Amino acid sequence: MKRIVILTGAGISAESGLSTFRDSGGLWERYRLEDLATPEAFARNPVLVHGFYNARRKAAAAAQPNAAHHALARLERDWPGEVTLITQNVDDLHERAGHRRVIHMHGTLTGALCAACGARWPAPPEMQPDAACPECGAAATRPDIVWFGEMPYDMDLIERHVGQCDIFASIGTSGQVYPAAGLVLQANAAGAHSVELNLEASELSGMYEERLEGPATRTVPDWVDGLLGRR
DSSP states (O other): OOOEEEOOHHHHTTTOOOSSSSSOOOHHHSSOHHSSSSSSHHHHOOHHHHHHHHHHHHHHHHHOOHHHHHHHHHHHHSSSEEEEEOOOOOOOOOHHOOOEEETTEEEEEEEEETTTTTEEEEESSSSSSTTOOOOTSSSSSEEEEEEETSSOHHHHHHHHHHHHHEEEEEEEEOSSSSGGGGHHHHHHHHHOOEEEEEOOOOOOGGSEEEEEEEEEHHHHHHHHHHHHHTO
């Protein structure tokens, strides 16, 4: 049975009320990237960075999964083959929709990380820079988020799944952030059928064999219905 790999980006959560980064009016237009999402920014102003991610954590907790999240959870449940979901998103809407196996390549707002010893634990609703690590006691608590300039998580596992898949789908991604943006090239090289589901054309749209344009809450359920109907 065919193996499916799905990559999701900020566009899939936008209809749940979570701001995207790259579109007009997105989060990066209101803040400087260098002030919020780099290790240097955290070292320079941990109070600002924690405040930003505390606000994002609160917003994500208040958001609800939408029809696209639920459709992908249904695909995982009903597809007779393997479905691997990779997300660039740091919210937990996929899990709350019922998806059981999610690879968070950019980390998650629900996690805390010690910058001193590498320990991980569930993040409280509000994180503070002087909070002590429960393992080593250092006041080096940071969000368990992959910042720009850092290596995404689980890349070996991700590349293995992409290199073995039969269908590769990209949903709600800008095509601007690597290495995630390059996964379609690896999927194409492996002979997979590639499909892009996006609100509008991305920088990598020409790399996909199939394109479905429109809001994720419409295109993703329709795509899943089509897959399950011809399985």
